Amino acid sequence: MIASSIFYFSLLISSSNDNAADAKIYEQSLTASINQFEYLPALLASDTLFINALLYSSNNHLLTNKKLTFIAERAGADVVYIMNISGTVVASSNYLSKNSFLNNNYAFRPYFQDAIKQRKRQFYYAKGATTGIPGFFISEPIIYNDQTIGVAVVKLNMTYWEDNWRNTENTVITADNNDVIILSSIDQWRYRTIGELSEETLNRISQLQQFGNKEHKSLYTKTYTAQLYRLLNLTFWKIDNELYLSQHSSIPEINWSLYYLVKNQKFLYPTFIFFIITNVFFIFTYLIRRERKHRIASINKNQRLELIRQEELKTVMDNIHVGVTLFTETGQLVSINDHAKYLLFQGHSPHPKNVIHINDIISIEADQFDKLLLNDISSATYHEAYALNNGEKTTPIMFALSKVNAMDTELYLMTFINIKRRKAAEDELVNINNSLEDTIAMRTQELQQAQATLIQKNKAAALGNMAATIVHELSQPLSAINSSASAVSAKINNQDWNGAKESANRLNPLSKKMHNVINLLKHFSYQDNESQQKTALMATIHNALNSVSDIMHEKNIHLDDSGINQANSNDIIYVETNPLKLDLVISNIIKNAMDAAEKSDKAKITVAVETNAQKAYVHISDNGGGIDPKIMSKLFSPYFTTKEVGKGLGLGLSISYEIIQEYNGNISAKNMDGGMCFTIQLPCYIESQLPSNRPS
Structure with missing residues (x-):
């Protein structure tokens, strides 16, 4: 029992010290929360807009009300309002509310009267006369030319602190300067008093309507005081038949008192547990000492068995x-x-x-x-x-x-x-693999060399076949030269010079065409190392079309080149190629289109150019009926031709395909609109130039 009593009083002393610290924390928190709004009334009192609202009361104060609403929302205040010298509210942040303070007179409130008389900031707690909602009021006199013309007031809703206090384990209450409880973590205790109040105090509270019609009864019925070691006084309150340890802390800035209450039951229960534990401890001490003897004996036995097991395990490991x-x-x-x-x-x-x-x-x-x-x-x-x-x-x-x-x-x-044998086998396998890789590399090199030799032999064989029909390959440009020369001769005889210059100008490109055919044979017979250069794509296409324009006129073939004569002529399309080879490719495909189109009653060739994603596409199509889809895959194979015997070797498209591939491009063909369409794709880049001034 003595130990339990000592334990009980030690809990009281410890809790008293802790409660004092906790009460101080709550007091500082409440003071800090109020202080953060203390500046606001003074700020309002110095604002020119609010001073003018008091000086010119007949004016419309809508702007003043809106500004007060904005300030209340930003500051987190419940209501902010301005009162004139007679105590009437002339502007309020809740002017749109049905419980608006606007035009109400609160001259009876001490926070107004004292601010007018003392000309300094006032603090006051009361239940709202209009809304019935209790709040904390901070007022500041508005002084103009050394005359008090009104009061600025900020009302704070104190339920925020009470909500936080309800989450604590113990009870926190705050009393005003009249010892009336205004804040409490227990709602039923609000507006009760710390002890009995005098009749004079009760009458004054009633006259000021501070708490409405609330009845003010003492919170506790009895108090007890215990002094320990002449150093510590413990105060107990008996509230609703329960005993509480009370700890008091003052809030001098606003003349309030804060009380921190802890139920005595909190100390009795641990004391009872301590009493049970101490008694059980003595009982178990005896039992534990007896059990320890048995446990030591069991450990010694297990150690002997473990030694035996270790010996048996060692025997197994050794075998x-x-x-x-x-x-x-x-x-x-x-x-x-x-x-x-x-x-x-x-x-x-x-x-x-x-x-x-x-x-x-x-x-x-x-x-x-x-x-x-x-x-x-x-x-x-x-x-x-x-x-x-x-x-x-x-x-x-x-x-x-x-x-x-x-x-x-x-x-x-x-x-x-x-793993010595396994490592030896692995080393042998690695050697075999290395030897096999060397053999494969050697065989691959030999195969590549043989393939290169075979390609050159095939090209040489192709020259032999070309020799038989070289006259036919040159007959087209020769025929075109003859046609142009005849046209010039006829115009000379008839003294008709219209178009003679154009026919004569075609002779030089046709002779170059014959030279190109010879160079084509040279390219296919052996490798060359001609360098690539910046080539204007549209100019190359126009040159190829001009070289065959007379032949197309003679054969009555219509040329649709609208796809290469677009309005936007400021952009020049360039490709990196050998100009001679590119001309050979385009001329060869145009020639094939002419051969196919002349079979049609209304022969037509269409040439168009488009660009997309740094690539140029040249489309050359005819209306010659197309080819069988079954042989489409052989179209670019050497010696494959759909022409009559003696009209072609079947090497033109094969060589063209090889040239375009050399420049990272591609050639494709497909049947469309009653004929064939060949598409040449090449990497390109576009440069813009200012339009030249042409004479009218």
């Missing part, structure tokens, strides 16, 4: 054909079986006085060994290393690690086997 070692977390060798001795020490046992580390017998670095121990070794993971003999690598081994408990000590078990 298996797998190396087994035990070592500590630091790598110090603890135990080793016979097979491990054979692999690691050539059958000799290590000297018992020597401290052997795992790094001394296996080729594994210390940091690598630590990483292995840190990894999850609950499942078998195999690693390779070499056995060491005086630091020299001898036998290759494969090992696995696992944790074991021996004599209540955590050790690591390493099992390993000799």
